[in-house]
Amino acid sequence: MQILQQVFGYPRFRGLQADIVAGAIAGDDALVLMPTGGGKSLCYQIPAIARRSNGQGLTIVVSPLIALMHDQVRALQEVGVAADCLHSALDYAQVQAVQSRAWRGETTLLYAAPERITTAHFLDFLDHLAQKGQLALFAIDEAHCVSQWGHDFRPEYRQLALLHQRYPQVPRMALTATADAITREDIIERLQLQQAQVYVSSFDRPNICYQVVEKADPRKQLLRFIEDEHPDEAGIVYCQSRKKVEETAEWLLQQGINALPYHAGLPADVRQRHQDRFLREEGLVMTATIAFGMGIDKPDVRFVAHLDMPKNIEGYYQETGRAGRDGQAADAWMTYGLADVVNQRRMIDDPQSQASEAYRQVMRAKLDALLAMAETTDCRRVRLLAYFGEDSSPCGNCDNCLNPPQTWDATQASLMFLSCIYRVQQKSDMHFGAGHLIDILRGKPTDKVLQYDHQNLSTFGIGEKWTQQEWGAVVRQLVARDAIVADAQAFNTLRLGPAAKNLLAGQEHIHLRLSERAERKGSGRMRRIAKTTPANRMHVDALDMSARNRLDALKAWRREVAQQNQLPAYVVFNDATLIAIAAQNPSGLGALSQISGVGQKKLDAYGSELLKVCGSVS
Missing domain, CATH: 3.40.50.300 (P-loop containing nucleotide triphosphate hydrolases)
Known part of the structure; x- marks a missing residue:
């Protein structure tokens, strides 16, 4: 002690x-x-x-x-x-x-x-x-x-x-x-x-608000999210490929967001320079592959965004956990769609892989847990914690709790899609992608539909009342449930999976969120509760104007000290400590020493300067 x-x-x-x-x-x-x-x-x-x-x-x-x-x-x-x-x-x-x-x-x-x-x-x-x-x-x-x-x-x-x-x-x-x-x-x-x-310990990070957005235009959705909820704040954007990392960083820069790329293919000196800037500068966004982030101690990362779905729920938890290490409110935001689900399934089932079937089964189960969390219409945190064996109640601080989604019974549509796969394969002994199958169900006489004579199938046009987005959600859910399998040898083609039999027999019901909600979730500030942990940490929104002025002055002082000593700013003092100092406005070294994060060496080194900075702000 x-x-x-x-x-x-x-x-x-x-x-x-x-x-x-x-x-x-x-x-x-x-x-x-x-x-x-x-x-x-x-x-x-x-x-x-x-x-x-x-x-x-x-x-x-x-x-x-x-x-x-x-x-x-x-x-x-x-x-x-x-x-x-x-x-x-x-x-x-x-x-x-x-x-x-x-x-x-x-x-x-x-x-x-x-x-x-x-x-x-x-x-x-x-x-x-x-x-x-x-x-x-x-x-x-x-x-x-x-x-x-x-x-x-x-x-x-x-x-x-x-x-x-x-x-x-x-x-x-x-x-x-x-x-x-x-x-x-x-x-x-x-x-x-x-x-x-x-x-x-409990795996719960109550200060993190979990959000999952259905992919529409992911870059623009990301930009709206950053501009609406985290302007000029530090964040990490994860992408699956190195090319996408670089393209996303460049695009964000063009949109006025201070962003840098990071992946294992960059020269070592570039990686080091970018990482140093991320650690030392405020408000910088790093776009990266999973090569970036393990053990990064930067406590004031206000958001972690995923433009591609991670491989499993443990990777998702580890990566999102890099947000809000200081206990202040932070966001874990992810956009995903059918292609993410199909690609992850294909990588696991790739026949070129040397992995054993036992290993594949474990990886499928881990991916399924992430899919269940992403597709759920109830509390995301409950699903996330349940994976780690922890019971919990609805958190009130995820998108589903803050803005409960509307749902629809997708059982009939699911049966139609499975039947369409069966009819198509029966007619031509070929597999097709989701887009073509949806065109058949919606009754669209495209060149490809006419080429294969699929307009004469019994399933042609029977699903016209559902939108392209709604059908995409149906396919995602069916892939997640193993009712549909993405063929690893033929990109983006679908076939019936092991779970299709029970669905076709009418033994299961499927309820999905209304997909048009994705656009609403991708823009506009969410109503949220600013949870912090531990409980004795004060949130910046609770500061009055005088305290906010002190906080601005303290951050400016910290920035100067960090630059002089070539240290990341948070190594000098983290945000939570500065917020507490700004709020309490200590009158002397004794009072300052009682603030969390001010140890004896830092009190000796910086105490008088801190009191001077606070005293200079009226």
Whole structure:
């Protein structure tokens, strides 16, 4: 508690943090599942400081990305904790200097990538520390990377089991924000954590408002969303392909949005420059593939948007969790359509893939969970949390709760579509895409319909009362339910799936949202409740005019300090702390020290300046 308050400036532990920290200090192994922004880092950072002060030595933190290491190290150094990192961008002399500081006992936490930790040279280094009794803790961050069932599998993580085999006396902590039951079991088995205490926090991020929009014109829908709800605010836009990332960034720039691209195909120096700008500048939008974001600590990302549907619900949860880490209101916005569903199904069922059928089945189930969340007409958060085994009640902070959708009985239309597939295949022994089948059902005598004589089918024109959008929603739902299968060998063609039989037999009913609602959801500010977490954090909308003026002055001061020290602004102070300072307008250092996020080192370094800035605003 003393470390929490004096070093990090937080008044109390949150959720399971106190139990996890106590166990680690006592030397117990742990598997920690805690949502992004829930305070995972403190769970190993505080034990590392405590065990170092007790003479138990160095904590090794396994971290998969250089950017994540740098962020963590800089933030720790800002609060007075001796931290270092080893990565491929360092030259030989720098590596030697880092290891020498650790060897001399000057370092509390040392961050390194898994592929470095398992090298013979690094293991020799650990052997020498172990012989001196100077290995305090192994913290394995992003532990879901060890599992083939996880959304970000990295084979090198599996070699980390040798840490337990080689140094059985050193406690280990594996941490992740995203793991369903099968992934948790795999982490425990692969890392030999059978004796570890498992801590599962709530997966709920109540400050995030979840929205899903049916694709119409996705770029324009995205632009309306940013302009209406997040002008001049930081956000991440995820796209499936590198080409789309670059095209989207360029288009947003043309529309006056400050945007940059990021994907693994860009030169390393460009990626680093873009990432640094995103971390240090305010109001910048990053368009990216999933190569961007793991472990990004930027707390003031106000929205995460998906222009393409992720591969599974864990990927969706992990990516959307990068919004609102500071506990302030944020949005998770996604637009998706039939092509997204078909493409994801095709990738899983691709006959060229070497994946086993067991693996495909698990991936289908994960995709199905995401489809169910996207198609649901009830609370999205309830569906999302249920996937992770957590019961909840309607949240009041997703699009379905805030603007309940109208629904229609799509059972008859579904039967018509399945019958149309059957009739077409019966007549010509060929498969066709959704567009052609919908033309048949709507009675449109296109050249293709006439070419194959499909105007004479019994299903021609029987679905003319439904719009193209409504038919698209029907097809999406049928693909999601396995009643229709996208043929992996013939792009965008459809055939009857295993679940079609029950539907054709009249054993199921399907209710869908009215699709014209998509346009309304894609534009205009949503009515929402500004939820924050934890409860003691104040929302910026609650500030009066004087406090807002103080906040503007504090942000300007922070920007200048960050630039002078070449730090991201949030490493100096995050938004939540500045908002609290602006609201409380502390009269002296004693009052300032009571504000969450103001630890002793930052009080000594910045306290007088903060009071001066507040005092300068009338």
